[in-house]
Amino acid sequence: xxxxxxxxxxxxxxxxxxxxxxxxxxxxxxxxxxxxxxxxxxxxxxxxxxxxxxxxxxxxxxxxxxxxxxxxxxxxxxxxxxxxxxxxxxxxxxxxxxxxxxxxxxxxxxxxxxxxxxxxxxxxxxxxxxxxxxxxxxxxxxxxxxxxxxxxxxxxxxxxxxxxxxxxxxxxxxxxxxxxxxxxxxxxxxxxxxxxxxxxxxxxxxxxxxxxxxxxxxxxxxxxxxxxxxxxxxxxxxxxxxxxxxxxxxxxxxxxxxxxxxxxxxxxxxxxxxxxxxxxxxxxxxxxxxxxxxxxxxxxxxxxxxxxxxxxxxxxxxxxxxxxxxxxxxxxxxxxxxxxxxxxxxxxxxxxxxxxxxxx
Numbered sequence: 327x328x329x330x331x332x333x334x335x336x337x338x339x340x341x342x343x344x345x346x347x348x349x350x351x352x353x354x355x356x357x358x359x360x361x362x363x364x365x366x367x368x369x370x371x372x373x374x375x376x377x378x379x380x381x382x383x384x385x386x387x388x389x390x391x392x393x394x395x396x397x398x399x400x401x402x403x404x405x406x407x408x409x410x411x412x413x414x415x416x417x418x419x420x421x422x423x424x425x426x427x428x429x430x431x432x433x434x435x436x437x438x439x440x441x442x443x444x445x446x447x448x449x450x451x452x453x454x455x456x457x458x459x460x461x462x463x464x465x466x467x468x469x470x471x472x473x474x475x476x477x478x479x480x481x482x483x484x485x486x487x488x489x490x491x492x493x494x495x496x497x498x499x500x501x502x503x504x505x506x507x508x509x510x511x512x513x514x515x516x517x518x519x520x521x522x523x524x525x526x527x528x529x530x531x532x533x534x535x536x537x538x539x540x541x542x543x544x545x546x547x548x549x550x551x552x553x554x555x556x557x558x559x560x561x562x563x564x565x566x567x568x569x570x571x572x573x574x575x576x577x578x579x580x581x582x583x584x585x586x587x588x589x590x591x592x593x594x595x596x597x598x599x600x601x602x603x604x605x606x607x608x609x610x611x612x613x614x615x616x617x618x619x620x621x622x623x624x625x626x627x628x629x630x631x632x633x634x635x636x637x638x639x640x641x642x643x644x645x646x647x648x649x650x651x652x653x654x655x656x657x658x659x660x661x662x663x664x665x666x667x668x669x670x671x672x673x674x675x676x677x678x679x680x681x682x683x684x685x686x
Contacts, residue, residue, distance in 0.1 A: 382525045385427050388474060392463070396482040401519035402495055403478055405512045406430060408519075412511075412599035413656035428474045430481065432459055437471045437480075459484065511654065514578045514595055521619050527576040527597040531622035532672045533563065533604065533649055534572065534629075536679065540565040546663035559661040560603065560650030561668055567608060567645040569629040573620040574602055574649075574671065582616045588648060589632025589639065594620060601659065603650035606633050606643075 385407070389400035411429035434445040439456025447453055448468040453460045460469035463479025470476050488498040495516075500509045518527060534540050542563040573594060580601065581593035588605030592614070595601055608630025620626060634642045651664040 379526075381427065386525050388427055388478065392475070392478045392482060396479075396486065397490060398482050398485055399516075399520070401516050402485070403481065404519045404525060405516035406481060406499070408515045408597060409508065409512045409599070413654070426472065426474050428477060430477050432471055432477065432480070434471070437469075505656070507654070508656065511595070511599060514580070515597060517578060518576065518597055518619065522576070529576065529622045530574050530667075530671045530674075531572055532668065532675050533574050533647060534565055535570055536672070536675055538565065538569060540569070542665075542668065544663065544665040546665060559652075560605075560648050561663075561665045562646045562648055563668075564644060564646040565629045567629060567631070570625050571604055571607060571627045571629060571647055573622060573624045573626050575600075576621055577602065577619070579614060579616050579618045579620060579626075582610065582614070584637040585633070586635060587633055589634070590627070590630065591633075592626055594626075599654045601652040601654065603648075603652065605648040605650070606630055606646060608632065608645075 386400065386404070389403040389407075392398070392403055393400040407428045407430055410431065414429055414431070435442075437458055437460040438445050438447040438453055439458035442452065442456035442458060444452070447456075447458070448460075448470050450460070450462045450467070450469045453469050458469075459480050460471060460476065461480045461483050462469045462476060463482075464470075464473055464475035466473075468476070469480070484502060485495060485498045488494045488501070492513075496509055496513055499512050500506065503509065519525065540563055542561055545558050545562050546560070548558045575594065575596040577594040577596040579592060580595045581591070583591070585591050585605070588603070590607040590609060591603065591605040592607065592610060593601055593603050604627065606629075607627040610627045611625045614620065614624075614626050629645050629647050631641050631643055631645045633639060649664055649668065650661055651667065652659050652661045
């Protein structure tokens with residue numbers, strides 16, 4: 327009897343849905359159809375390319391082709407894709423999406439439609455009927471969530487419902503994720519890609535000038551008592567007051583100002599969704615403001631001893647740079663030990679300087 331009741335409820339729901347779709351159709355609410363002008367795009371696997379450079383070039387070509395067909399700037403597709411790949415857990419590397427060029431994954435209920443009885447539906451007509459997200463972008467008559475062209479075209483279809491301006495893009499992203507952090511990250515990535523005009527923003531630099539007087543060791547996890555019991559989430563680099571502090575990455579200045587723990591601090595977000603935190607500064611470079619783009623090795627401030635009190639508190643500990651790094655996973659952001667990266671960047675920069683001297 328209960329199963330019959332369930333069937334009746336489902337049947338009534340489907341009838342209501344059909345009536346709603348017919349009613350909406352009578353008012354002429356359009357479904358964006360830009361696929362007719364879309365160039366033929368191949369759904370290439372990352373396994374088809376023998377280097378990360380080739381994979382990056384293929385991704386950018388895919389973004390640019392979709393941009394030419396839809397009018398949406400390539401860097402917006404790149405930003406959405408980059409965000410999705412930075413929040414994907416390593417346990418998903420054996421999923422079908424791991425072999426695609428793009429990392430955008432869309433849940434079956436969203437792709438096919440929440441009331442679609444076939445959650446693996448690839449028919450554009452029935453997916454559209456059930457209000458699903460999926461569209462055919464490759465021109466093969468299927469809306470396949472494992473096809474990069476279909477996925478990017480579906481994203482484009484969503485974005486164009488809100489308009490083509492930067493603010494429209496922000497609204498569309500928020501409406502898709504319903505997460506302010508996601509919208510902020512994607513806009514930051516889009517700004518970086520647009521500014522540099524390329525996908526590869528991987529270079530790094532040591533935060534202090536090499537060849538100067540500084541010392542550091544792994545201080546991750548050691549106890550701290552000021553302001554309450556807590557652990558040390560970073561590495562302390564002891565250096566003379568006023569020594570130059572440099573950006574370790576390509577990124578955007580996300581925060582700048584006073585923090586009662588970190589004193590005068592600055593936070594920079596890189597393209598890998600990592601937040602680089604520089605604390606206890608004596609001051610900032612005047613050319614660096616919140617929202618600005620920075621490059622590896624660029625001066626952002628100077629070593630100091632600020633913090634552990636109200637704005638302007640100085641001298642409660644020896645001058646040093648506290649450097650921390652945090653990774654955003656979409657819902658939470660967590661710190662990890664930066665010491666191995668600092669050693670890697672320092673050694674790489676030393677090798678580059680040595681090679682440069684040998685050449686000359």
